[in-house]
Amino acid sequence: AQRVTQPEKLLSVFKGAPVELKCNYSYSGSPELFWYVQYSRQRLQLLLRHISRESIKGFTADLNKGETSFHLKKPFAQEEDSAMYYCALSGVGSARQLTFGSGTQLTVLP
Amino acid sequence: ETGVTQSPTHLIKTRGQQVTLRCSSQSGHNTVSWYQQALGQGPQFIFQYYREEENGRGNFPPRFSGLQFPNYSSELNVNALELDDSALYLCASSSGQVQETQYFGPGTRLLVL
Numbered sequence: 134a135q136r137v138t139q140p141e142k143l144l145s146v147f148k149g150a151p152v153e154l155k156c157n158y159s160y161s162g163s164p165e166l167f168w169y170v171q172y173s174r175q176r177l178q179l180l181l182r183h184i185s186r187e188s189i190k191g192f193t194a195d196l197n198k199g200e201t202s203f204h205l206k207k208p209f210a211q212e213e214d215s216a217m218y219y220c221a222l223s224g225v226g227s228a229r230q231l232t233f234g235s236g237t238q239l240t241v242l243p
Numbered sequence: 244e245t246g247v248t249q250s251p252t253h254l255i256k257t258r259g260q261q262v263t264l265r266c267s268s269q270s271g272h273n274t275v276s277w278y279q280q281a282l283g284q285g286p287q288f289i290f291q292y293y294r295e296e297e298n299g300r301g302n303f304p305p306r307f308s309g310l311q312f313p314n315y316s317s318e319l320n321v322n323a324l325e326l327d328d329s330a331l332y333l334c335a336s337s338s339g340q341v342q343e344t345q346y347f348g349p350g351t352r353l354l355v356l
Contacts, residue, residue: 137285176247177286177333177347219285230276230299231335231345233285 134161137222139234146210147242154205154237156194156220166196166203167221167231177219178204190214210241244304245270245339247348248334254326264351265349266334274298275317276296276345277309286333292317 135161143216146152158164168180181189183196183203203220220234248267256262261351268275274293278286288301306322315336321328331352335345 139285142283176349179344179346198330221285229299229343230288230291231279231286232288233260235283235285 135164135224135230135232137234139218139220139237141161141237142235143238143240145240145242148212149209152198152199152207152214152239152241154212154218154220156203156234158201158203158220158222160201160222160224160226165223168192168194168203169216169219169221169222169233170208171219173216176238180218193209210239212241212243215239215241247334247346248253249332249334249348249351251262251351252349253352253354254341255356257356258324258326260324260355261320261322262324262352262353263323264334266319266336266348268315268317268334268336268350271347272336272338272339272346273315274343275311275315276335276337277317277319278335279303280331280350281327289319294355324355329353 137155166183168179169177171177192207195237196203217238219236221231223229247269250265276291277289280286289303290300291298295311308320311317331350333350334348337343337345
C-alpha cells in the first residue's frame with residue numbers, strides 16, 4: 134500500500150528564514166513524488182514534481198530513496214508563501230492515482 | 244483555455260439521499276479523477292475515468308459511482324448518503340499521457356445532515 138506522511142500540521146517561520154516541509158512516503162516500487170499548494174481561496178495546484186528537478190518560486194525538493202523522503206525547501210521564506218502544502222505520490226499503473234499526505238499549513242510571519 | 248470547473252459549489256443533503264456532482268475537464272484533457280477531502284485531511288482518491296471507462300478505483304464503497312461523457316465531462320454519484328460523506332469533492336483532469344499533471348477544480352462542498 135502507498136502512504137504519504139507529513140508530520141507537521143502547522144509550521145510558522147519568519148520572513149527571510151529558511152523553511153523545510155517534511156514528507157515521508159511508503160511505496161514498494163519507484164514512485165513519482167509531487168508537492169501541491171493551495172493558497173487562500175484558490176484551488177489546489179501543482180508546485181513541483183521530482184522528475185522535472187526544477188525550482189518553482191524558489192522551492193526545491195529532492196527525492197531521497199534511502200530515507201523515503203521528499204522534503205520541500207526554500208532558503209528564504211516570503212509572506213506570499215503562506216499556504217497549505219500537500220505532498221503526494223503517484224505509483225506505477227494505468228490509473229496513476231495521487232495519494233496525498235494530510236498537509237502542512239505554512240505561515241510566514243512578517 | 245478553460246480550466247476545470249465543478250458544480251454546484253456547495254450543497255446540503257440529508258442522510259439517505261442521493262447526490263450528483265459535476266465536473267467539466269480542462270480543454271484537451273480526456274482523463275478525470277475524483278477525490279474526497281474530509282476536513283483537515285488531504286484529498287483521497289475515489290476513482291478515475293479515461294475515455295468514458297473507469298480506469299482505477301480507491302477504497303470507496305459501490306454507492307460511489309461515476310460517469311464520463313463523450314466530451315470528457317464527468318459526474319460523481321453518491322447513493323444512500325451518510326454523515327461521513329460530508330466533505331469537499333475535488334475533480335482533476337489530465338491529458339492521459341504518461342507523467343501528466345493533474346489540474347484540479349475548485350471543488351464541491353457537500354454537507355450531509
